[in-house]
Amino acid sequence: MALENGNQKVEVGSSCSKPIRNYNWVLIVFRVFAFMATAAATIVMGLNKETKTIVVATVGSTPLTATLTAKFQDTPAFVFFVIANGIATIHNLVMIAADICGKRLDYKGLRLAIIAILDMMTVALVAGGVNAAVYMAELGKNGNSHARWNKICDKFGKFCDHGGGAIIASFGGLLFMLIISVMSILKLLKPKSNCAVSASLVP
Amino acid sequence: MALENGNQKVEVGSSCSKPIRNYNWVLIVFRVFAFMATAAATIVMGLNKETKTIVVATVGSTPLTATLTAKFQDTPAFVFFVIANGIATIHNLVMIAADICGKRLDYKGLRLAIIAILDMMTVALVAGGVNAAVYMAELGKNGNSHARWNKICDKFGKFCDHGGGAIIASFGGLLFMLIISVMSILKLLKPKSNCAVSASLVP
Numbered sequence: 169m170a171l172e173n174g175n176q177k178v179e180v181g182s183s184c185s186k187p188i189r190n191y192n193w194v195l196i197v198f199r200v201f202a203f204m205a206t207a208a209a210t211i212v213m214g215l216n217k218e219t220k221t222i223v224v225a226t227v228g229s230t231p232l233t234a235t236l237t238a239k240f241q242d243t244p245a246f247v248f249f250v251i252a253n254g255i256a257t258i259h260n261l262v263m264i265a266a267d268i269c270g271k272r273l274d275y276k277g278l279r280l281a282i283i284a285i286l287d288m289m290t291v292a293l294v295a296g297g298v299n300a301a302v303y304m305a306e307l308g309k310n311g312n313s314h315a316r317w318n319k320i321c322d323k324f325g326k327f328c329d330h331g332g333g334a335i336i337a338s339f340g341g342l343l344f345m346l347i348i349s350v351m352s353i354l355k356l357l358k359p360k361s362n363c364a365v366s367a368s369l370v371p
Numbered sequence: 372m373a374l375e376n377g378n379q380k381v382e383v384g385s386s387c388s389k390p391i392r393n394y395n396w397v398l399i400v401f402r403v404f405a406f407m408a409t410a411a412a413t414i415v416m417g418l419n420k421e422t423k424t425i426v427v428a429t430v431g432s433t434p435l436t437a438t439l440t441a442k443f444q445d446t447p448a449f450v451f452f453v454i455a456n457g458i459a460t461i462h463n464l465v466m467i468a469a470d471i472c473g474k475r476l477d478y479k480g481l482r483l484a485i486i487a488i489l490d491m492m493t494v495a496l497v498a499g500g501v502n503a504a505v506y507m508a509e510l511g512k513n514g515n516s517h518a519r520w521n522k523i524c525d526k527f528g529k530f531c532d533h534g535g536g537a538i539i540a541s542f543g544g545l546l547f548m549l550i551i552s553v554m555s556i557l558k559l560l561k562p563k564s565n566c567a568v569s570a571s572l573v574p
Contacts, residue, residue, distance in 0.1 A: 238517070242517035277560075289549070291495045292495055292498040292549065295496070295499040296502035299498075299499035299500070299502055302503070303448035304506060308518070312446065317510075317521075350491075353487045354484055356560065357481070
């Protein structure tokens with residue numbers, strides 16, 4: 169915009185550029201990765217169940233058997249793991265949908281800040297879930313001789329393998345969520361620093 | 372600033388206000404609370420040790436005793452709890468010091484963003500540590516009949532009480548860290564939205 173006035177002209181220019189587009193699709197790709205990782209963790213742990221029939225005694229030549237079932241619901245840490253990863257999965261799905269469809273949704277210019285805060289809380293949730301599960305899994309694998317808790321992975325190998333897979337997927341999801349959260353925070357800087365109004369006097 | 376030019380005057384004004392001071396000391400108060408909570412959690416869990424002498428058998432009239440010690444180092448989740456809360460304590464101490472003394476420290480205008488990112492990572496760390504510990508403590512308190520892990524809190528009551536206290540303190544620290552992290556993210560919005568350069572033509 170130029171305001172002409174006699175022999176002088178005042179240039180009032182706005183260098184307010186749009187938020188960089190390339191940056192956005194990188195974030196969406198990371199969100200898709202995080203979504204897949206936490207969804208895999210939720211499903212694998214949620215379906216984790218192993219039933220085993222063990223011979224407990226032999227009466228004459230007849231073996232007495234007992235059927236034991238290991239399932240994730242029996243361990244509170246694994247239940248929390250499934251809930252935490254499930255919420256993270258929904259969070260990323262909603263964020264992807266909001267990013268693609270709902271660009272116009274905003275509340276008092278706080279849209280990006282709300283996203284950054286929700287991302288931070290999801291990071292905390294996934295970190296809590298995966299750490300609760302990993303130490304319980306470690307106990308199942310190695311036992312704890314001090315507390316006289318025996319390992320159970322020698323009996324329920326498949327259950328432990330599936331649980332381990334879910335935990336690895338969730339750690340992957342946590343890594344992606346950390347990157348997403350950092351990007352969301354940095355995004356708060358971007359649009360405003362590009363948006364400066366300048367005024368200069370052109371003789 | 373006013374640029375006079377014949378009968379017209381162009382006002383070029385900057386409404387760039389300083390970041391609100393009142394807001395800052397609330398943040399420092401929360402940091403002090405978070406520091407105290409995580410420091411208490413670290414110390415109480417780090418010093419958690421109980422030694423007990425139990426009669427295991429009686430030969431004639433002579434009791435055979437065994438001395439058992441419960442200490443936090445025997446449980447990996449509690450070791451992680453101490454490390455996580457220790458790091459959070461140091462983080463808040465450094466942030467308080469940086470807030471009071473080092474206002475001039477900045478790197479390419481990224482100071483507030485770096486603080487927000489570090490706060491977010493500390494939230495994740497404390498969330499991981501406290502959730503790992505709380506599920507292990509729950510196991511010690513109630514046992515897990517499915518895995519045949521017996522409760523140990525009936526034998527080591529003091530150890531469990533101290534551990535529980537440390538976990539409550541750490542949950543308090545996590546709550547304060549969540550509030551601090553939200554404030555750090557919102558701080559990224561504040562100074563820039565107050566800092567607009569305007570140009571107006573005064574006839």
